[in-house]
């Protein structure tokens with residue numbers, strides 16, 4: 001019998017439905033009500049940042065970030081090509097040009113040693129993407145940014161509750177963007193947040209998120225009129241999202257622990273196969289500062305990956321692959337450009353498989369996934 005193990009499964013851990021009904025009963029369903037504020041306070045306190053604003057997605061948070069960075073047509077933004085489209089799209093919407101730099105073959109993160117040579121007089125921002133919740137080398141990247149007068153926007157969509165040298169991911173650059181999409185660790189279906197770590201950017205961030213109005217200042221009583229003052233859009237989520245999310249945040253330690261335990265079990269069970277050199281698995285040195293967001297294996301070729309995914313699917317196991325490198329995608333070719341060779345990006349994107357990993361995955365499920373991988377290789 002096939003086990004039928006999905007790749008991902010949304011879940012409830014605590015008071016999600018109770019808080020949603022409370023929001024309805026209290027009669028405040030638009031944004032920035034009690035639960036949204038509770039989430040924002042939680043993020044500010046737990047992650048240690050002066051300002052967190054909920055958004056309806058990480059994509060929205062990245063778009064706010066691009067406006068805050070004052071991206072003008074032709075400005076260049078250094079980022080990996082091995083990432084989700086929103087990392088680039090947010091800047092392209094402002095006329096920016098993504099400059100794609102290769103990743104490191106160990107962490108699959110932006111290779112900090114290749115960043116300096118990609119800088120030109122048009123470069124404005126570096127976007128480190130913390131792949132799988134594993135931190136980029138923020139020490140080196142921050143140094144490069146400050147020496148060249150660049151801003152750092154962290155794409156921490158996968159990085160909630162991971163740390164780099166004691167600092168939470170998303171709080172190290174000028175701005176950080178989080179995702180609560182149902183495939184991430186902490187979820188609200190769709191959802192995100194922008195962390196404004198540079199206090200000079202807070203007031204404008206509030207305006208951009210509120211359709212370009214000074215509504216937030218008006219509510220605080222700082223101004224007596226509420227009016228249109230800047231560009232912006234509607235980037236805030238409904239209270240229903242905030243209510244669901246707050247229940248998840250209350251249980252964030254439990255969720256992260258379950259996730260890192262599953263990661264560690266995969267690691268332990270696949271180690272013997274990895275030591276034969278047939279597959280590669282993630283380095284585990286980053287624990288306990290990482291959040292167990294993704295467990296991947298790297299096969300030796302595209303053809304082998306296709307056959308393994310097929311083998312797993314026939315056994316009821318849904319593995320997935322990503323990303324189609326942005327520099328080779330139709331829009332990436334039109335709007336961006338590669339800097340130097342992207343050999344590691346190209347190799348990894350053809351050979352990586354993400355294994356099923358979600359809050360409620362059991363040890364038995366992980367054992368069956370590993371058994372099927374082993375049977376494929378034997």
Ligand SMILES: *Cc1c(COP(=O)(O)O)cnc(C)c1O
Nearest residue numbers: 057058059084086157179181192
């Ligand atoms: C998931 C993800 C996003 C987009 O998040 P949404 O909340 O779905 O908009 C952006 N960047 C990375 C690296 C992601 O993994």
